[in-house]
Amino acid sequence: MGTFDKVVPFISRHIYTLSTANLNRLINGYIRIGNLRDARKLFDQNPTSRNTVIWNTIISAYIQNDEPHNAQNLFDEMPDRDIVSWNTALSGLKKIKNPEGVYLCFLKMRRVGLKPNEFTLSIMISALLDTVFNVLTPQIHASVVSLALNSSVFVGSALMRGYANVGDRVALGRVFDEISMKNVASWNALVLGYMDLGDPDEAQRVFGLMPERNVVSWTTLVNGYIGNKKTSAARSVFDRMTERNVVSWTVMISGYVQNGKFVDALRLFLLMLRSGTQANHFTLSSVLEACAGCSSLLLGKQVHLNILKSGIPDDVILSTSLVDMYAKCGDIEAAFCIFQSMPKKNLVSWNSIIGGYARHGLGTRALEEFERMKRLGIRPDHVTFVNVLSACAHGGLVEQGEREFYSMEKEFGIQAAVEHYACMVDLFGRAGQLEKAEELIKGMPFEPDIVVWGALLGACGLHSNLELGTFAADGIRRLEQDHPVMYSTLLKIHGEKGVWTNVLELKKKMKEQGARKQTAGSWIESSYGVG
DNA sequence: GTAGGGTTAG
Secondary structure, eight states: OOOOHHHHHHHHHHHTTTOOHHHHHHHHHHTTTTTTTHHHHHHOOOTTOOHHHHHHHHHHHHHHHOOOOHHHHHHHHHOOOOOHHHHHHHHHHTTTTTHHHHHHHHHHHHHHHTOOOHHHHHHHHHHHHHHHGGGGGGHHHHHHHHTTTOOOOHHHHHHHHHHHTTOOHHHHHHHHHSSOOOOHHHHHHHHHHHHTTHHHHHHHHHHOOOOOOHHHHHHHHHHHHHHHHHHHHHHHHHHHHHHOOHHHHHHHHHHHHHHTHHHHHHHHHHHHHHTEEEEEEHHHHHHHHHHHTTHHHHHHHHHHHHHHHHHHOOOOOHHHHHHHHHHHHHHHHHHHHHHHOOEEEEEEEEHHHHHHHHHHHHHHHHHHHHHHHHTTOOOHHHHHHHHHHHHHHHOOOOHHHHHHHHHHTTTOOOOOOOHHHHHHHHHHHTOOHHHHHHHHHHSSSSSHHHHHHHHHHHHHHTTTHHHHHHHHHHHHHHHTTTOHHHHHHHHHHHHHOOOHHHHHHHHHHHHHHHOOOOOOHHHHHHSSOOO
């Protein structure tokens, strides 16, 4: 290679090199308009003008833009990482829900001798919430104290969440007391903490002591009551709010949905629209779930139209809610149509469509989608298998169901849970293989639940097996649950077998319990949401 | 350039 070949790229690189200040300005400009590709191009073209801040800016932009892989690669290439770089990496790992990665990254940072700051510690604590690593909260607290960061409002609020998460009520209060300049966020964290600990009364008391309250304080209270299953208390707080935003409305709507009060949810949604508050994707997926819950295809379609008109961007969760709504409202073709058009699908989306076909009795279609999903390299989870097994049960695919049941553990390492056993009992039971169902129940590694017994009892009703039916009914009674279906099924079997004294006795008992014969519908379906 | 207190799907 001649001198020229070496010199030209060198010169061209340097002639057009931007100053650090200009590079920074241009990169920030591209990021602001969402053009990460050109920001990266400039970054790559100006290796000598890059400084730590620019590296951090790009890494952070990748994280915010849901490109954790690019962020990680750049972080790995980075020559001089400062504390902000590490904090950015930690927040990226937190975002992709990798608590172990967060912990290991923190250790690595410590090993290169960097001292954590307030950002580091609050990211750490919040990243470990609701994971097995939350036991580290007191240890992190120790670091906080040794670095004298205990009066920080940010660290304090994070610590309070951490302690509430591990159920330490005393520490929650102590951390709050130690925050020197408490603001409304610290107070909100205290209300949230007591709600998380399952003590709404104390949360309400603290709420009353607050020097100032904002819309978040009120929403925290509403949501806390909902989390503690006190829907009407939540509603009365909601009604007393002087200012509501889209989050407050959504919290209350989804609260109704979580508690099965679909009509209340839909009614509130209409009030929200009348109030002029614009729904967002959180609101709409809750509303779609409400439509699905009360099988209101008409309303579901209207919500769908609304989404299309409002121009809310494509979102995996919202689209999956639509798939589920159409499937549960009986329009499986529409469900599949939306599913097909989704540019991004995740495990939940696949589970929805498989469950949808299963519910419609289209076992073979469900299994086709299951195969397609596996071919695309998506690993099924325990929910997938509930849907697959239920598809087999509904489609009468006994042998296939058996194969899937064993492959679940062998191929995918998923331990069969009680709901899988319930599906298998249902599968064998519907097919009239009652001995196999019985055998399965007796060999189960745990106690059968109401759904397992219900499946067996249903099968006994279908195939008029009095002996096994009584065995199932006894199982249900041992769980101290009297379900009207139990009586009506037993009644049917007894009637068919001509055991009239028992029929009369059962009828008497039903009357005492106030049980009424139920309309058609499967017990399993209502318990697992599939069938 | 990094963090806190409230919301979504199977």
